[in-house]
Amino acid sequence: MSHHFQLRSSVLSLRFFPGGLGAGFSRTEPRYPGSSGSSGAFAVASPARTLQLHRAKATAKEVGMQAETAQGSAALGWAARDASGVLSPFDFSRRAQKDDDVTIKVLYCGICHTDLYTIKNEWGTAMYPVVPGHEILGVVTSVGSGVTKFKAGETVGVGYFLGSCRSCECCGNGYENYCSGMVLTSNGIDREHGGAVTQGGFSDAIVVNQDYVVRVPDGLPLDGAAPLLCAGVTVYSPMMRFGLNAPGKHLGVVGLGGLGHVAVKFGKAFGMKVTVISTSPGKREEALERLGADEFLVSRDPEQMQKAVGTMDGILDTVSAWHPISPLFALMKPMGQMVFLGGPTKPLELPAYAIVPGGKGIAGNCVGGIRDCQAMLDFAGKHGITAEVEVIKMDYVNTALERLEKNDVRYRFVIDVAGSLGSTA
Numbered sequence: 457m458s459h460h461f462q463l464r465s466s467v468l469s470l471r472f473f474p475g476g477l478g479a480g481f482s483r484t485e486p487r488y489p490g491s492s493g494s495s496g497a498f499a500v501a502s503p504a505r506t507l508q509l510h511r512a513k514a515t516a517k518e519v520g521m522q523a524e525t526a527q528g529s530a531a532l533g534w535a536a537r538d539a540s541g542v543l544s545p546f547d548f549s550r551r552a553q554k555d556d557d558v559t560i561k562v563l564y565c566g567i568c569h570t571d572l573y574t575i576k577n578e579w580g581t582a583m584y585p586v587v588p589g590h591e592i593l594g595v596v597t598s599v600g601s602g603v604t605k606f607k608a609g610e611t612v613g614v615g616y617f618l619g620s621c622r623s624c625e626c627c628g629n630g631y632e633n634y635c636s637g638m639v640l641t642s643n644g645i646d647r648e649h650g651g652a653v654t655q656g657g658f659s660d661a662i663v664v665n666q667d668y669v670v671r672v673p674d675g676l677p678l679d680g681a682a683p684l685l686c687a688g689v690t691v692y693s694p695m696m697r698f699g700l701n702a703p704g705k706h707l708g709v710v711g712l713g714g715l716g717h718v719a720v721k722f723g724k725a726f727g728m729k730v731t732v733i734s735t736s737p738g739k740r741e742e743a744l745e746r747l748g749a750d751e752f753l754v755s756r757d758p759e760q761m762q763k764a765v766g767t768m769d770g771i772l773d774t775v776s777a778w779h780p781i782s783p784l785f786a787l788m789k790p791m792g793q794m795v796f797l798g799g800p801t802k803p804l805e806l807p808a809y810a811i812v813p814g815g816k817g818i819a820g821n822c823v824g825g826i827r828d829c830q831a832m833l834d835f836a837g838k839h840g841i842t843a844e845v846e847v848i849k850m851d852y853v854n855t856a857l858e859r860l861e862k863n864d865v866r867y868r869f870v871i872d873v874a875g876s877l878g879s880t881a
C-alpha cells in the first residue's frame with residue numbers, strides 16, 4: 457500500500473531542476489555551503505553504542521565543521537549511507553533559522569513506504585546520506601522574527617514537502633504537491649538554500665519555512681497523528697477533490713494498509729458507506745469491527761464482487777502491486793470516480809469498455825497541498841481520527857523497515873523520536 461508516484465514526482469522534479477543533478481549539485485559536493493565536505497566529515501558511530509556517548513564523541517569531532525556552517529545548528533539523525541538502506545546515527549547541521557522559519561523539535565515521525573524505496577534507491581534518486589521521514593510531528597522551539605503563523609510551544613506537523621515555487625498555477629490553487637518546484641522533505645534539493653539536500657524527520661530537529669508547516673489540533677494522540685501528515689492527506693485530498701466526502705455516498709477502498717485504513721476512517725467520519733476491497737479474507741473482521749467499514753469484499757471471489765456491481769460512487773485504490781482493475785471499475789455507478797494512489801511498476805490494464813459505457817473517471821493522486829493538509833488535520837481533530845500505529849524507538853528502525861517490506865505492520869510504524877534521541881533541539 458505505498459505510493460510510488462511520490463517517488464516518480466521526485467524524479468520529475470530532479471529532471472526539472474535546470475541541468476538536473478549535474479548543474480548545481482553532485483554527490484560529492486559539500487552538503488552545506490562552507491561545510492567541510494561530504495559524509496567523510498561527519499562522525500559516524502556504531503548503532504550499538506549508546507546515543508549519549510555517540511553524541512558527546514561526535515560533538516568533539518564536529519567543532520571545526522560547526523564553526524564553518526554559519527550559525528546552522530547541530531542535529532542528530534539516523535541516515536542510510538548506501539542502497540543497503542541500513543540506517544545508523546548521523547550527525548549533521550540544520551540550516552540557520554531565517555526570518556520566516558520555524559524550528560521544530562521532532563517528537564514523532566511515521567515510516568512511509570516511500571522512505572523504504574528512497575533509502576534503498578529503488579528509483580535511482582537517493583543522494584546519500586539520506587535521513588528519511590516525512591510524517592513529522594513536533595513542537596515549535598523557536599520562530600524567526602517574521603513568523604506570524606506559529607509560536608514556540610505549539611504542536612505542528614510537516615509532511616511530504618517543505619517548499620515549492622510559490623508562483624505557478626498549482627501553487628496558486630493550493631496544490632503545491634503538484635508544483636514542479638516542490639522540495640521534498642527528505643532527499644530533496646533545496647534550491648532556496650544553496651541546493652542542499654534535505655534531511656527528513658528521523659532526526660531531533662528540523663527548520664522549515666512557516667508556509668509549509670501545519671498546526672496539529674489539540675486532543676489528537678501525537679503518535680497516531682503523525683501518519684496523517686502523509687497517509688492522511690493522501691486519502692483526504694482526493695476525497696475533497698472528487699466529492700467523495702458526502703453523507704450517504706458509497707466509497708470503495710482497495711487495499712487495507714497504511715493508506716487504506718485511514719481512508720476507511722475518513723469515509724465513515726464523512727457519513728459515507730464504506731466498503732473495503734481486499735485480496736485477504738483474513739482482514740474482514742478487522743475492517744468491519746476495528747475500523748468501522750460497512751462491508752468487505754474479497755476481490756478474488758467473483759460472486760461477492762458480482763453482488764456489488766454498480767453500487768459505488770467512487771473508489772480509492774491504494775494498492776502498489778499489479779492487480780486487475782476492470783472488475784473494480786465495474787463496482788462503480790455510472791460516472792463513478794476511480795482514484796489511484798499506488799504506483800505499480802508494471803502498467804495496469806484498462807480496457808476502454810471498463811470506463812466508456814458508464815462515463816467513468818480516472819485520476820491519480822499524490823499527497824495533498826498545505827491547505828488540504830491543514831483542513832484534514834482540523835477534521836481529524838474534530839472526529840478523533842488517527843492512524844493505527846505501532847510506536848517504536850529509533851534503535852528498532854532497521855527491524856521495522858524489514859517488517860514494513862513484508863507488510864508486517866498494522867498499520868503504520870511511528871518512531872518515538874524525542875524519546876529515542878533525547879531533547880537536543
Ligand SMILES: [Zn+2]
Nearest residue numbers: 568570686687
Ligand atoms: Zn509518505
Ligand SMILES: [Zn+2]
Nearest residue numbers: 621624627635
Ligand atoms: Zn509552484
